[in-house]
Amino acid sequence: MEKDTNKLIAEIMRKGGTLLAEPCPKCGGLMVKYKGKTFCPKCDNITSIEQIESAGKDNDIATIQRQIITKIKELLASKESDLFVSKSLLYYTKTLVELKKLSSENNEDSNT
Numbered sequence: 001m002e003k004d005t006n007k008l009i010a011e012i013m014r015k016g017g018t019l020l021a022e023p024c025p026k027c028g029g030l031m032v033k034y035k036g037k038t039f040c041p042k043c044d045n046i047t048s049i050e051q052i053e054s055a056g057k058d059n060d061i062a063t064i065q066r067q068i069i070t071k072i073k074e075l076l077a078s079k080e081s082d083l084f085v086s087k088s089l090l091y092y093t094k095t096l097v098e099l100k101k102l103s104s105e106n107n108e109d110s111n112t
Contacts, residue, residue, distance in 0.1 A: 005029075005041045011049055061103045068092050068099075 009032055013019060017034035024031050024040035031040055034052055046052055072092050075085050 008041050061099055065099055
């Protein structure tokens with residue numbers, strides 16, 4: 001298992017990742033930073049670089065979707081003018097539709 005983890009870390013570093021000086025606070029193992037994400041391959045159960053890349057895309061899309069839904073709820077509860085609320089809701093709804101399409105495309109890509 002350790003040999004596989006070392007191979008993964010080497011692959012991540014070849015693709016531009018960074019080996020961090022600080023050990024994992026949970027297991028004391030190596031921590032890696034790749035595409036803005038910091039993780040421990042052992043504790044986070046990472047077995048491939050593709051897993052890191054696809055998880056990052058899905059998480060980013062899901063985070064954005066949650067933020068937009070929060071904004072929609074705030075707008076619906078606000079006392080702003082009807083025109084402002086209507087335009088904002090239209091914009092946020094269109095954005096959610098596009099994010100759903102993007103999420104579907106990412107899932108199709110990862111299944112092929």
